[in-house]
Amino acid sequence: LGLPEGARREAWWMARRDDLLDRAAAGTPRYVYDLDTVRARARGLAGIAAVDRRFFAIKANPHPAILRVLAEEGSGLECVSAGELAHVFAVLPDLDPGRVLFTPSFAPRAEYADALARGVHVTVDSVAPLRDWPELFAGREITLRIDPGFGSGHHEKVRTGGKGAKFGLAVDAVPAVVAAAAAAGARIVGLHAHIGSGIHDTAHWREVHAVLASTADEIGTVAFLDIGGGLGIAYDPDAEAFDLAAYARELVEMKAARPEYALWIEPGRWLVAEAGVLLLTATQVVDKQGVRRVGADAGMNALLRPALYGAFHEIVNLSRLDAPPGTPVDVVGPICESGDVLGRRRRLPDATREGDVLLVADAGAYGMVMANTYNQRALPVEEALA
Ligand code: LLP
Numbered sequence: 398l399g400l401p402e403g404a405r406r407e408a409w410w411m412a413r414r415d416d417l418l419d420r421a422a423a424g425t426p427r428y429v430y431d432l433d434t435v436r437a438r439a440r441g442l443a444g445i446a447a448v449d450r451r452f453f454a455i456k457a458n459p460h461p462a463i464l465r466v467l468a469e470e471g472s473g474l475e476c477v478s479a480g481e482l483a484h485v486f487a488v489l490p491d492l493d494p495g496r497v498l499f500t501p502s503f504a505p506r507a508e509y510a511d512a513l514a515r516g517v518h519v520t521v522d523s524v525a526p527l528r529d530w531p532e533l534f535a536g537r538e539i540t541l542r543i544d545p546g547f548g549s550g551h552h553e554k555v556r557t558g559g560k561g562a563k564f565g566l567a568v569d570a571v572p573a574v575v576a577a578a579a580a581a582g583a584r585i586v587g588l589h590a591h592i593g594s595g596i597h598d599t600a601h602w603r604e605v606h607a608v609l610a611s612t613a614d615e616i617g618t619v620a621f622l623d624i625g626g627g628l629g630i631a632y633d634p635d636a637e638a639f640d641l642a643a644y645a646r647e648l649v650e651m652k653a654a655r656p657e658y659a660l661w662i663e664p665g666r667w668l669v670a671e672a673g674v675l676l677l678t679a680t681q682v683v684d685k686q687g688v689r690r691v692g693a694d695a696g697m698n699a700l701l702r703p704a705l706y707g708a709f710h711e712i713v714n715l716s717r718l719d720a721p722p723g724t725p726v727d728v729v730g731p732i733c734e735s736g737d738v739l740g741r742r743r744r745l746p747d748a749t750r751e752g753d754v755l756l757v758a759d760a761g762a763y764g765m766v767m768a769n770t771y772n773q774r775a776l777p778v779e780e781a782l783a
Contacts (some may be wrong), residue, residue, distance in 0.1 A: 404634055404711060404713055405634045405711070405758070408671070408758065409431045409433070409434055409672075410429075410431075410674050410715075410756060410758065413431070413782070414715060414718065416782070417429060417674070417715060417754070418716065418754055420676065420780065421676040421678065421715070421754040424778060425677050425678045425694055425695070425754070425777075426675060426676065426677050426694060426695035426699040426777035426778075427675070427676045427777055427778050427779070427780070428673055428674070428675055428676075428760065428761075428764055428765045428777050428778070428779045428780075429673065429674055429676060429779075429780055429781075429782060430458070430460060430462065430463060430669070430672050430761055430779070430780070430781040430782065431672045431781075431782050432462060432463070432466050432672070432781055432782060432783055434671060434761075435463055435466050435467065435668060435669055435672045436466050436470060438667065438668045438669070438671075439466065439467055439470035439471075439472055439668060440470065442472075442662075442664070442667075442668070443470060443471055443472075444645075445644075445645045445648055445649075446649075447645070447648040447649040447651070447652035447653075447660055448648055448652075448661070448662055449621070449659040449660050449661060450473060450621075450659065450661045450662075451471070451472045451473060451661070451662055451663070451664075452472065452473040452474055452475040452496075452497075452498050452623075452661065452662070452663040453472045453473070453474050453475065453663070453665065453668055454663050454664065454665030455474050455475065455476055455481055455484070455485065455665075456475075456477055456481065456665060456766060457665030457666050457668070457669055457670075457762040457763055457766070458665075458669045458673065458761055458763075458764070458765065458766060459481065459484055459488075459766065460765070460779060460781060461488045462781035462783075463669060463672075463781065464485065464489060465488065465489065467668065468489055468492060468496075472668075473497060473498065474489075474492070474497050474498070475497075475498040475500055475626075475663040475665075476497060476498065476499055476500070476512075477499075477500055477501050477502065477504075478501060478504065478508065479504075479507070479508040479511045479512070482497070482499060482511065482512060482515060482517065485497060486515070494515050494517045495516070495517075495518070497515075497517040497518065498517065498518045498520065498540075498623070499512035499517050499518065499519045499520060500520040500522075500540075500542065500589065500591070500663075501520070501522070502522060502563065502564055503523075503563070506526075506529075506530050506533070509526055509530065509533055510533055513533060513534075513537060518538075518540055518587065519537070519539055519540065520539070520540040520541070520542050520587075520589050521534075521539050521540070521542070521574075521578075522541075522542035522564060522565050522566065523566060523574075524566070524570065524574050524577055527574065527577035527578050527580075527581050527583065528577050531577070531580060531581035531582075533581075534578070534581040534582065535581060535582040535583070536582055536583075537582075537583045537584070538583070538584050538585075538586040539578065539584070539585055539586070539587075540585070540586065540587035540588065540589050540623065541566060541574060541578075541585055541587075541588055541589065542564065542565045542566060542588075542589045542590065542591075543565055543566055543568065543588055543589065543590045543608065543609060543612055544558050544559070544562065544564060544565030544567055544568075544590070544592070545558055545568070545590055545592060545604065545605050545608035545609070546558065546559060546560075546567070546568065546608070547592065547604070548561075548562055548592045548593045549592055549593040549596045549598070549601050549627070550592075550593025550594045550595050550596055550627065551594065551595030551596075551629065551706065552595070552706040552708070554705065554706060555593055555594040555595060555706070556592065557591055557592055557593055557594075558591075558592030558593065559592075562592075565590065568608065568612060571612055571615070571616070572615075575616055584618055585616055585618050585619060586618060586619060586620050586621070587619060587620065587621045587622070587623060587661075588609045588612055588613050588616075588619055588621075588622050588623070589622075589625065590605045590608070590609055590623070590624060590625050591624075591625025591626060591627065591663065592605060592625065592627070593627050594626070594627050594629075594665075594666060595627070595630075595666065596627040596628065596629050597629045597637070597639060597640075599640060599643045599644045599646075599647045600647065601627075602624050602625075602627075602644070602647055602648070602651070603647050603650065603651055605624050605625070606622060606624050606651040606655070606660075607651075609622040609624065609658075610654075610655045610658060613658060619658065620659060621658060621659035621660070621661050622655075622658045622659070622660060622661065623661035623662070624651075624660070624661070624662055625662070625663055626662065626663045626664035626665050626666070626667070627664070628644065628664045628666065628667035629666070629667070630666060630667055630670045630671060630759060630762075632670075632708065632709045632710055632711065632759050633709050633711070634711055639667060648660060648662075665762060665763075666762040666763065668762075669762045670759045670760075670761050670762035670763075671758075671759050671761060672761040673759070673760045673761020673762070673764055673765075674756050674757060674758055674760055674761075675695075675699060675700050675756070675757040675760040675764060675777065676715070676754055676755070676756055676757075677693040677694055677695055677699070677754070677756075677757065678693065678694045678752060678753070678754060678755070679691055679692065679694075679714075679749060679750065679751055679752065679753040679754075679755055680692040680693060680694055680731070680751060681751060682726075682749060682750055682751070688727060689724060689725075689726040689727070690726060690727045690728075690729050691726045691727070691728050691729070691745060691749055691755070692729055692730070692731065693728060693729070693730055693731075693739065693755055694730075694731065695731070695774065695777065696729060696730010696731060696732050696737040696738070696739055697730055697732050697734065697737045697739075698730065698732055698768060698769055698770065698771050698772065698774045699730070699764075699768050699776075699777045700739065700757060700760055700764050700767075700768070701763075701767040701768070701769070702763060702764070702767070703738060703740065704734070704736040704737060704738070705767075709740070710739065710740065710757050710758060710759055710760060711740075711757075711758040711759065712728050712739060712740045712743050712745070712755055712756065712757050712758070713745075713755070713756050713758070714745050714746055714749050714753050714754070714755060714756075715753075715754040715755065715756045716752075716753040716754045717746045717748055717753060720746030720747075720748050721746065722744035722745070722746065723744060723745060723746050723747030723748070723749070724744070724747060725741075725743060725744055726742075726743055726744075726745050726749070727740070727741050727742070727743070728740040728743055728745070728755065731772070731774070732771060732772050732774070733772060739757060765777060765779055
């Protein structure tokens, strides 16, 4: 096969190539999700016995079929808005609200009221809700989001801890919030931290857990510590995969160190990124001043990550997998911005031409959810393969 060097020959989309070409013929841009991959990932996490509860961060991909598979596999769901809560209960009307977290950032009062009325676990991430709306929290159990003082992740825009970040309570602000909770009549039963996304250094979660545990010791009423998500994946096929065994070892050690606190996690990306591909159709091949560009029928409108974070996604010509890698090209979309580049210097086959199906890999997390209709372009369609 003439895949670019490093392209993942073992990926599910290699085995389902003909199926994907048929689906692309029905229209692109199109996100396709492989539910077996989601299920396998869910089982991988379920195998870590140190974890008491897992919650999928649905912001990564709230496709109904994906939520159903994850719920079936025993995962809870983490939501950040009233819209996400409504979606979860529309898809899974019988879901126990105790399996749902509400972890918003700067949410309006009405969204807290909605979440409390639904009976889900509610996280407060600053003093404001308790100080300004104490009546909402009277008699309630709540979780506090802590900023351990540092952030991590694949890009500055996804680091959610540390002084520059809008998220969470600095540790030195906790006593005042504990007092506000007491005044409101709320009981603090959990502590939460999520300091970034796309993290590969597994030692980082141990540091987060240590801060949460010592803060919990001071509060005295805490039953669980939620160390967030953030598990990375290898977008570049030449990069190392996320070391799940090392992650599991960290979790086992932190649980052993502080068995009195239940351990919760809430990953998004790791469960779904590799389960999704974006199918596009090539529109034009153009040479300009020494650079060859392959145009696709969607770009940053369908997949924003390369434009927003400079993120790498592998791209292959699914119609010509047998052709050898050719001269490097830039793969660009149709949007009127210079940033509308899905991939630079990619060795697509020289024979690539209009009508070929391009596959953008690892698009199952933060793909469709961040798509937009800029330039009045239609949103991609989505389908899940059973
Ligand atoms: N929990 C909370 C409170 C979060 O804010 C997030 C993600 C997660 C869990 C799940 O994080 P994950 O396991 O997926 O890293 N759009 C960016 C990622 C933004 C992540 C936002 N928060 C991207 O495409 O890289």
